[in-house]
Amino acid sequence: xxxxxxxxxxxxxLGGTYALLGIGLTLIFGIMNVVNFTHGILYTFGAxxxxxxxxxxxxxxxxxxxxxxxxxxxxxxxxxxxxxxxLRGSDIDTTMLVMIGAWIAMQSATLWVxxxxxKSVPTPFPDAPLSIGPVSVSWLRLFVxxxxxxxxxxxxxxxxxxxxxxxxxxxxxxxxxAALMGVNVDLIYTSTxxxxxxxxAAAGALLGPVYVVYPxxxxxxxxxxxxxxxxxxxGNITGAVIGGFILALAEELGAGYISSGYRDAMGFVIxxxxxxxxPTGLFPRAERVG
Amino acid sequence: xxxHLRTASLIALATALLMGSASAETIKIGVNEPLTGAFAAxxxxxxxxxxxxxxxxxxxxxxxxxxxxxxxxxxxSNPTEAAAxxxxxxxxxxxxxxxxxxxxxxxxxxxxxxxEYQVPMxxxxxxxxxxxxxxxxxxxxxxxxxxxxxAAFEKIVDKLGLKKVDFLVINNDWGRGTADDFGxxxxxxxxxxxxxxxxxxxxxxxxxxxxxxxxxxxxxxxxTAAVDQLTLLFKQAEALGMKKRxxxxxxxxxxxxxxxxxxxxxxxxxxxxxxxxxFPDKTPNPEATAYFVSxxxxxxxxxxxxxxxxxxxxxxxxxxxxxxxxGKADPEAIRAALWQIDVKGLNGxxxxxxxxxxxxxxxxxxxxxxxxxxxDGKVAMKSF
Numbered sequence: 001x002x003x004x005x006x007x008x009x010x011x012x013x014l015g016g017t018y019a020l021l022g023i024g025l026t027l028i029f030g031i032m033n034v035v036n037f038t039h040g041i042l043y044t045f046g047a048x049x050x051x052x053x054x055x056x057x058x059x060x061x062x063x064x065x066x067x068x069x070x071x072x073x074x075x076x077x078x079x080x081x082x083x084x085x086x087l088r089g090s091d092i093d094t095t096m097l098v099m100i101g102a103w104i105a106m107q108s109a110t111l112w113v114x115x116x117x118x119k120s121v122p123t124p125f126p127d128a129p130l131s132i133g134p135v136s137v138s139w140l141r142l143f144v145x146x147x148x149x150x151x152x153x154x155x156x157x158x159x160x161x162x163x164x165x166x167x168x169x170x171x172x173x174x175x176x177x178a179a180l181m182g183v184n185v186d187l188i189y190t191s192t193x194x195x196x197x198x199x200x201a202a203a204g205a206l207l208g209p210v211y212v213v214y215p216x217x218x219x220x221x222x223x224x225x226x227x228x229x230x231x232x233x234x235g236n237i238t239g240a241v242i243g244g245f246i247l248a249l250a251e252e253l254g255a256g257y258i259s260s261g262y263r264d265a266m267g268f269v270i271x272x273x274x275x276x277x278x279p280t281g282l283f284p285r286a287e288r289v290g
Numbered sequence: 291x292x293x294h295l296r297t298a299s300l301i302a303l304a305t306a307l308l309m310g311s312a313s314a315e316t317i318k319i320g321v322n323e324p325l326t327g328a329f330a331a332x333x334x335x336x337x338x339x340x341x342x343x344x345x346x347x348x349x350x351x352x353x354x355x356x357x358x359x360x361x362x363x364x365x366x367s368n369p370t371e372a373a374a375x376x377x378x379x380x381x382x383x384x385x386x387x388x389x390x391x392x393x394x395x396x397x398x399x400x401x402x403x404x405x406e407y408q409v410p411m412x413x414x415x416x417x418x419x420x421x422x423x424x425x426x427x428x429x430x431x432x433x434x435x436x437x438x439x440x441a442a443f444e445k446i447v448d449k450l451g452l453k454k455v456d457f458l459v460i461n462n463d464w465g466r467g468t469a470d471d472f473g474x475x476x477x478x479x480x481x482x483x484x485x486x487x488x489x490x491x492x493x494x495x496x497x498x499x500x501x502x503x504x505x506x507x508x509x510x511x512x513x514t515a516a517v518d519q520l521t522l523l524f525k526q527a528e529a530l531g532m533k534k535r536x537x538x539x540x541x542x543x544x545x546x547x548x549x550x551x552x553x554x555x556x557x558x559x560x561x562x563x564x565x566x567x568x569f570p571d572k573t574p575n576p577e578a579t580a581y582f583v584s585x586x587x588x589x590x591x592x593x594x595x596x597x598x599x600x601x602x603x604x605x606x607x608x609x610x611x612x613x614x615x616x617g618k619a620d621p622e623a624i625r626a627a628l629w630q631i632d633v634k635g636l637n638g639x640x641x642x643x644x645x646x647x648x649x650x651x652x653x654x655x656x657x658x659x660x661x662x663x664x665x666d667g668k669v670a671m672k673s674f
Binding site (some may be wrong): 116 | 325326327328330331333334342461487488489490492493495496497498499501502505517518521522526528529530531550551553554555592595602
C-alpha cells in the first residue's frame with residue numbers, strides 16, 4: 001500500500017512537468033502544424049541558461065527562472081524568423097527536415113560550448129525530503145509542481161481569454177481571414193512559436209535542477225512531449241495536461257508493477273494505441289469543417 | 291575546354307590526396323569512442339587520456355621511428371554507429387589496430403567487423419563478460435569483465451554482511467551482464483536475490499524503480515550505470531527517503547563528480563572501481579600513476595575524469611607496445627604481438643591471457659578491482 005502511495009505521489013510530481021512539456025508542443029505542433037523537433041533542444045537550452053545564471057553569475061535561483069523563460073522566448077522567436085518564416089507555405093515534410101537539421105545543429109552547438117560532462121544546478125531547497133508516513137517527496141519537486149501548475153494556468157488564460165490568444169486561434173484557423181480582419185499574422189506566427197518554445201525552456205529550467213544538465217537531456221523529453229500531444233489531441237491544452245498525467249501514471253505503474261525495462265517504452269505504446277483506437281486523441285479539438 | 295579543366299583539376303586533387311597519405315610518416319591507431327549521446331562525458335575523458343599517451347610516446351620518438359597518430363571517431367553512444375565507425379577506420383583510414391568502444395553494447399556491435407576485416411582492437415572500458423568468451427580472436431581487453439569484478443567482490447561480501455540484495459542496472463549488455471554475474475556469485479554464497487530492475491540508458495527519472503526497491507525487504511542495492519545516471523539515482527533515492535546500502539559496479543563512477551553533484555546524497559555509497567588516482571601509492575605502478583595524474587591536471591582537465599581517462603591512456607600504450615613488438619604496422623603482426631607484450635599499466639601489468647573457446651581465444655588482462663566508500667564528501671579506501 002505504501003508503495004502504491006509513493007508511486008501515486010511520484011505520478012503527480014512527474015505529471016506536472018510532462019504537462020508543461022506537452023502544452024508547449026501542442027501550441028506549435030497542434031495549432032501551428034509545425035512538427036517541431038527543436039522542442040527538446042529548447043528544453044535543454046532552458047536548463048543550460050539556468051545553470052549559467054545560477055552557477056556562473058551567482059544570481060538567485062528564483063531570478064534565474066524567468067530569465068530562462070525569456071531566453072527560450074527569444075531563441076524560439078529567432079528560429080521562427082530565420083527558419084520557419086521563409087518556409088511558410090512549403091509542405092510539412094520540408095519543414096520537418098529543416099527542423100530535424102536545426103535540432104542536430106543546436107544540440108551539437110551545446111556539446112561544443114559546454115562539453116558533454118553533466119552539470120548540476122544548485123537550489124535553495126533543503127536536501128532532506130518532506131516525509132509523511134511512508135511517503136517522501138523532495139521540496140524542490142513540490143516547487144516544480146507548483147510552478148508548472150501556475151505556468152499551465154497562465155498559458156490557458158492567455159490562449160482562451162486574451163486578445164492575443166484569440167488572434168492566435170483565428171490565425172491558425174484561417175490565415176487569410178484573420179489577416180483581412182487586421183491581425184498582424186507575421187507577429188502571431190512568431191509569438192506563438194516563441195510562446196511554445198519558452199514553455200519548453202521553462203520545463204528545462206525547472207527540471208534541470210531536479211536532474212542533471214547535459215546536451216542530450218532533451219531527446220527523451222521531446223519524444224514524451226510528442227506522445228502527450230498525440231494522446232491529448234492536437235492543439236488541446238487541457239488534453240495535453242491530462243495526457244501528461246496519464247503518461248506519468250502509465251510509466252510509474254508500468255515500471256512498478258509490470259517491468260521497469262519497459263518504462264520509457266510506455267510513451268510509444270500509448271502513441272500506437274491512441275493512433276489505432278482514437279486517431280484524433282482522447283480529447284480532440286473541435287475542427288471547423290469545410 | 292571546361293571539361294578538360296575539370297578533369298585536370300580532379301587529377302590534381304586526387305594526386306594531392308594520394309601524395310598526402312603516402313608521404314605521411316605516421317602510424318595510425320583508430321579510436322572509436324562515444325563523444326556525443328548518453329556517454330559523451332565518459333568517452334571524451336577516455337579520448338583525452340589517449341591523447342596523453344600518444345603525446346608521451348611521440349615525445350620519446352614514437353614507435354618504429356615514426357610518430358603515432360590517433361584517428362578519433364565518434365560512435366554517438368549508438369551500437370549501429372560504432373560498427374560503421376569501425377568500418378570507416380579500417381577501410382578508409384587503414385588503421386592497423388584500434389581502441390574502443392567504451393560501452394559493452396558498442397563493443398559487441400564492432401566485433402563482427404573485426405572478424406570481417408581481421409583487425410585487432412584493444413577494449414579499454416567494456417565489462418560484459420561475453421565480449422571475451424564468444425570466440426573473437428581480435429579482442430584484447432584491459433578492463434575487468436563483470437565476472438572478474440564479481441570474483442573480486444566475492445572476497446568482501448562476507449565482511450559486508452550481505453543477506454538480500456536488489457539490482458538496479460542499465461538496460462543493456464553491460465548492466466544485464468553484471469546482474470547475471472553478480473547474481474550467480476551471490477546465490478552460490480547463500481545471499482538472496484530480490485528485485486532485478488532496469489533503466490534505459492538515457493533515462494533521467496528512476497523514481498518508479500527506486501520506489502519499488504524502497505518497499506522491498508532487501509538491505510543492499512547493487513547499481514550498475516555510468517556517472518550521470520548514478521548522480522541522479524543517489525539524489526532521487528534520498529528524495530524518496532530510501533535508506534539502503536548502495537554499491538555500484540563497472541568502474542565508470544567518477545566518484546569526485548558524484549560528490550560534486552550529488553552532495554550529501556552520495557555519502558555512504560560504495561563503489562567497485564578499477565583505478566585509485568586518490569592514492570597513487572596504493573596503485574601497482576605508483577610512479578606512472580603520479581605522472582598520469584599530474585599530466586591530466588596540467589592539461590586543465592577535471593580531476594574527476596581520471597578514473598575514466600586512465601583507460602584511454604593504458605589502451606593506447608598497449609596498442610603502441612604491440613606495434614613496436616610487431617616491428618611493422620600490420621594488423622596480423624600486431625595481433626600476434628599483443629599476446630607477447632607486458633605493459634606497466636596504471637592498474638596492474640597488462641599481460642593477455644587466453645579466454646573463450648579454444649582456437650579462437652580473445653585476450654584478457656587481469657586488472658585490479660578496489661572497493662571505495664564516499665564518506666563526508668571524501669573518497670576513502672575500504673580495506674578489510
